[in-house]
Amino acid sequence: MVLQIPVGKRKNLTAAEKKLLAQFKCLSEIQRETLLSFAEFLTTQAPQDQAEATPLPEPRYTPRPEQESVIAAIKRLNATYFMLENRAALLNETSLLMTQHVMQGRDIREVIDELETVFARFFAEWQAETRS
Incomplete structure (x- = not known):
């Protein structure tokens, strides 16, 4: 079993997560399976209200500059909504809006407004999925 962590997630790892990942990589396949089984066991033993008590990360809002390019807006919104995991679907929608601006001449303010709506x-x- 090979543990794959998406590139965007790697830089968001805590020190404990990095240490655990480093230790995990040193284990044999059987030891990894044992560790995963134990981790699954521990999560079933955790009180249900502990998950509810853990606050979800909030967006880090940055004011929208008056003169902002679509690419700069996407970067700003990626930083604002750093916790989003489904980057492929998000990229699909953002690239469509970028194309509408570049290739079809759609107004930049309109595109950025819609980008903000898409990210929101x-x-x-993400909040609904995480809480359920």
Whole structure:
């Protein structure tokens, strides 16, 4: 079993997560399976209200500059909504909006407004999935 962590997630790891990952990589396949089984066991033993008590990360809002390019807006929104995991679907929608601006001449303010709406929608969906 090979543990794959998406590139965007690697820089968000805590020191404890990095240490655990380093130790995990040193284990044999059988030891890894044992560790994963134990981790699954521990999560079933955790009180249910502990998950509810853990606050979800909030967006780190940055004011929108008056003169902002679509690419700068995407970077700003990625930093704002750093916790989003479904980057492939998000990239699909953001690239569509970027194309509409570049290739079809869609107004930049309109595109950035819609980008903000897309990111906010993905955040709301992420919150709903995480809480359930």
